[in-house]
Amino acid sequence: MSWSEDKPIVSIKDVKKSFGSLEVLKGVSIDIMKGEVICIIGPSGSGKSTLIRCINALNDIQGGSITVEGREVHDEELDKLELRKKVGMVFQQYNLFPHKTALQNVMMAPLKVLKEPKADVEKRARALIKKVRLEGKENSYPGELSGGQQQRVAIARSLAMRPDVMLFDEVTAALDPETVKEVLVTIKDLAAEGMTCILVTHEMGFAREVADHIYFTDKGVIVEHGAPEEFFDKASDPRTKEFLSQVL
Amino acid sequence: MTSVEAFFEMLYDVHGINVTIGYDSWDRGQFLDGLWLTVQLSVLSIFFSLLVGAIGAWAQGSPLRIIRALVGGFVTFFRNTPPLVQLYFFFFALGTVLRIESDTGLAQPLVSNFGWAVISFSLFAGAMNTEIFRSGIEAVPNSTIEASYAMGFTRLQTYIYIVLPLAIRISLPSLGTNLVNLVKTTTLAYALAVPELLYVSAQIWSDQLNVREMMNVLLLSYVGLVAILVWILHRWEKALRIPGFGG
Amino acid sequence: MYLPLKLPQNPEQRPGYMPVLLPMKSHAAPVGVGTMVQSFLSTKMGLFVLAAFLISLGAASYAQAASGAQLGTIALLWKWTPLLAKGFGFNVLISILSMAIGTVLGVCLGILQVSPNGIIRRVAWLVTQFFRNSPWLVLLFYCILLIPFEIEVFGTTIPFPGWLKAVIGLSLPVMAYMSEYMRGAIQSLPSGQWESADSLGFSRGQTMRMVILPQTVKRLLPPWMNLYAVLTMATPLVSIVGVDEIMSFARAALASENRVDLLIPMYLYVLCWFFIYCFPISGLTRRLENRFAVKS
Numbered sequence: 001m002s003w004s005e006d007k008p009i010v011s012i013k014d015v016k017k018s019f020g021s022l023e024v025l026k027g028v029s030i031d032i033m034k035g036e037v038i039c040i041i042g043p044s045g046s047g048k049s050t051l052i053r054c055i056n057a058l059n060d061i062q063g064g065s066i067t068v069e070g071r072e073v074h075d076e077e078l079d080k081l082e083l084r085k086k087v088g089m090v091f092q093q094y095n096l097f098p099h100k101t102a103l104q105n106v107m108m109a110p111l112k113v114l115k116e117p118k119a120d121v122e123k124r125a126r127a128l129i130k131k132v133r134l135e136g137k138e139n140s141y142p143g144e145l146s147g148g149q150q151q152r153v154a155i156a157r158s159l160a161m162r163p164d165v166m167l168f169d170e171v172t173a174a175l176d177p178e179t180v181k182e183v184l185v186t187i188k189d190l191a192a193e194g195m196t197c198i199l200v201t202h203e204m205g206f207a208r209e210v211a212d213h214i215y216f217t218d219k220g221v222i223v224e225h226g227a228p229e230e231f232f233d234k235a236s237d238p239r240t241k242e243f244l245s246q247v248l
Numbered sequence: 249m250t251s252v253e254a255f256f257e258m259l260y261d262v263h264g265i266n267v268t269i270g271y272d273s274w275d276r277g278q279f280l281d282g283l284w285l286t287v288q289l290s291v292l293s294i295f296f297s298l299l300v301g302a303i304g305a306w307a308q309g310s311p312l313r314i315i316r317a318l319v320g321g322f323v324t325f326f327r328n329t330p331p332l333v334q335l336y337f338f339f340f341a342l343g344t345v346l347r348i349e350s351d352t353g354l355a356q357p358l359v360s361n362f363g364w365a366v367i368s369f370s371l372f373a374g375a376m377n378t379e380i381f382r383s384g385i386e387a388v389p390n391s392t393i394e395a396s397y398a399m400g401f402t403r404l405q406t407y408i409y410i411v412l413p414l415a416i417r418i419s420l421p422s423l424g425t426n427l428v429n430l431v432k433t434t435t436l437a438y439a440l441a442v443p444e445l446l447y448v449s450a451q452i453w454s455d456q457l458n459v460r461e462m463m464n465v466l467l468l469s470y471v472g473l474v475a476i477l478v479w480i481l482h483r484w485e486k487a488l489r490i491p492g493f494g495g
Numbered sequence: 496m497y498l499p500l501k502l503p504q505n506p507e508q509r510p511g512y513m514p515v516l517l518p519m520k521s522h523a524a525p526v527g528v529g530t531m532v533q534s535f536l537s538t539k540m541g542l543f544v545l546a547a548f549l550i551s552l553g554a555a556s557y558a559q560a561a562s563g564a565q566l567g568t569i570a571l572l573w574k575w576t577p578l579l580a581k582g583f584g585f586n587v588l589i590s591i592l593s594m595a596i597g598t599v600l601g602v603c604l605g606i607l608q609v610s611p612n613g614i615i616r617r618v619a620w621l622v623t624q625f626f627r628n629s630p631w632l633v634l635l636f637y638c639i640l641l642i643p644f645e646i647e648v649f650g651t652t653i654p655f656p657g658w659l660k661a662v663i664g665l666s667l668p669v670m671a672y673m674s675e676y677m678r679g680a681i682q683s684l685p686s687g688q689w690e691s692a693d694s695l696g697f698s699r700g701q702t703m704r705m706v707i708l709p710q711t712v713k714r715l716l717p718p719w720m721n722l723y724a725v726l727t728m729a730t731p732l733v734s735i736v737g738v739d740e741i742m743s744f745a746r747a748a749l750a751s752e753n754r755v756d757l758l759i760p761m762y763l764y765v766l767c768w769f770f771i772y773c774f775p776i777s778g779l780t781r782r783l784e785n786r787f788a789v790k791s
Contacts, residue, residue, distance in 0.1 A: 093391050097392065141490050141491045143490060324543075332734075428628065435632040459641065
């Protein structure tokens with residue numbers, strides 16, 4: 001591989017994506033370096049979720065390129081398993097497997113996909129559950145957990161694959177306000193450890209606190225981006241200003 | 249045993265209730281053989297109908313239009329025609345044509361009447377199972393499947409570890425209804441002179457002229473058989489139940 | 496014996512109650528038996544199956560024509576068609592009568608199943624379960640053999656011919672299924688309906704008649720129609736207990752022709768009659784279900 005750590009770990013170049021005649025992404029470019037935390041914000045329907053779903057090939061693209069660690073994602077030849085080992089994803093609706101306990105949810109992919117020995121996987125899974133502060137809930141089923149707890153299990157489940165990049169798709173949007181915080185704290189811990197994170201979020205305060213870089217998207221393009229301070233305090237584009245005035 | 253027989257004889261002598269299978273060992277033997285055959289008929293038909301349903305539901309996900317159309321045609325046909333006529337069609341029409349020469353030179357049926365009954369019931373219930381399984385599979389949320397792909401599971405792994413376990417749970421109530429119906433449908437084998445429970449009971453009541461008694465015994469036997477099946481299904485459902493949902 | 500749309504007796508098993516998927520309600524399309532008949536009951540599929548029927552009939556006839564000078568199978572089928580049509584008329588008549596009796600009894604039994612009186616409720620439940628879990632054919636035998644052939648009421652003798660006993664025999668399972676649908680429909684109404692009627696001073700009977708029952712009609716219609724199709728497909732059973740209908744006439748025709756090559760076409764032809772009658776009912780049921788599903 002030609003990729004080295006001084007090059008972007010995820011490189012999005014002029015990506016175009018449409019659903020039928022509806023063009024959702026009209027040429028978006030973002031570079032993310034290893035260890036960076038970026039937040040993508042913008043009104044609903046601006047294509048932010050679609051963009052990060054393209055990064056791990058859940059959606060295909062019609063133009064441009066996305067590389068992860070130098071490897072083109074939208075390539076027929078691509079080994080999706082290799083990609084998905086590198087890129088973990090957490091969803092808005094948690095999407096835990098309802099018929100498996102918290103621990104089993106975390107262990108499943110390493111066991112079945114990576115085919116690692118059970119003892120190792122279990123040890124790691126227990127450590128991860130502890131890390132997301134859910135000790136004692138190992139044997140609970142998703143239906144027995146609150147939304148925030150389920151979402152933290154989902155994060156642990158993704159981490160169990162030892163990804164290099166984590167994608168968070170509006171992970172707090174479906175949660176009760178009081179449980180949002182526990183999930184954000186978990187993500188913040190992760191960022192502090194140097195995990196590369198790409199977040200789509202509506203939590204502006206959180207974005208400001210945790211992000212290295214903020215991208216504002218609207219109608220399929222990146223309108224404005226910058227480091228949190230300059231972005232929030234010195235936004236120049238009228239669309240950004242309008243959006244910020246509504247959410248802040 | 250003798251005290252039981254004495255009780256049934258007393259029942260007849262004193263109250264005129266003639267339950268011959270209670271005291272007559274020949275009738276009892278007949279009855280139990282019939283019961284056993286009904287159980288065999290049910291178990292085999294249930295097994296094969298589940299197989300037909302699983303294959304049908306799997307084929308229904310095929311990318312080939314022609315395969316989907318064939319499965320759809322099969323389901324539509326068996327759901328909209330009478331099971332008794334289906335059974336006659338298999339036994340009297342196909343069964344008459346499908347014969348082989350035996351050693352004696354006489355044409356022998358390739359499949360026995362019992363065999364045709366199993367085939368017919370399995371296809372009839374299997375058509376329904378196909379639809380039940382298919383809608384169970386469709387009811388698994390797309391986002392759950394997507395999460396599985398995102399974790400690196402292949403299509404087949406997702407099907408085995410995520411879709412099927414959930415689809416079975418979703419299908420179970422409807423499946424139970426269908427299997428109960430299947431057990432009730434096995435009585436149709438009477439029309440092919442398969443000596444199952446209804447057939448032997450009819451023989452007993454024509455010999456002994458105790459229609460009323462045998463009829464009630466028969467009805468209770470079927471209700472009992474169905475109850476056992478329902479109990480098994482209930483146990484299964486309970487074993488599969490996931491804590492924390494709908495409690 | 497067949498699978499009518501049914502609301503399982505256990506409230507937890509009712510369509511829509513899916514323990515597995517409860518947290519994902521938005522995705523959880525109810526998997527009631529009724530809703531699953533769907534995708535493959537399109538008109539196209541019906542025509543497809545019908546075409547398959549005709550092709551098999553044609554193939555059988557062609558094979559016959561090639562083999563000898565006798566009357567072709569199609570011609571033979573045509574010859575017996577008037578008799579078969581008459582027989583099918585009996586099937587339809589029996590199905591309509593059984594449906595009428597079964598529906599009336601079933602609605603009453605269903606209302607008794609939600610009676611405030613615990614004993615009535617339990618007895619009604621027991622009767623429903625008993626008839627629902629008994630094989631249709633056994634119930635038919637029961638009525639044929641145990642109902643007297645005539646009944647004397649006030650000196651006048653009312654004859655009870657076999658076909659009437661068969662009608663009663665078939666109406667019993669219809670009653671049981673109807674009772675279950677009724678109970679399910681009543682219980683599926685929000686309790687607020689009872690409470691608001693209560694607060695307006697309606698008696699229980701008034702509430703039932705004027706508030707609850709009218710609302711159940713919409714919910715009952717699709718399973719009721721499906722039940723009718725199932726009942727129609729059960730009518731050939733009466734031939735086993737000696738009542739004339741299409742199947743017994745078809746077998747009589749086969750016996751008098753005594754031709755092996757007629758067997759497959761004849762049975763296919765009878766299947767065809769039922770398919771043409773029952774398939775549109777299934778299709779209509781599906782459409783009604785879809786329409787109601789959207790509204791409610």
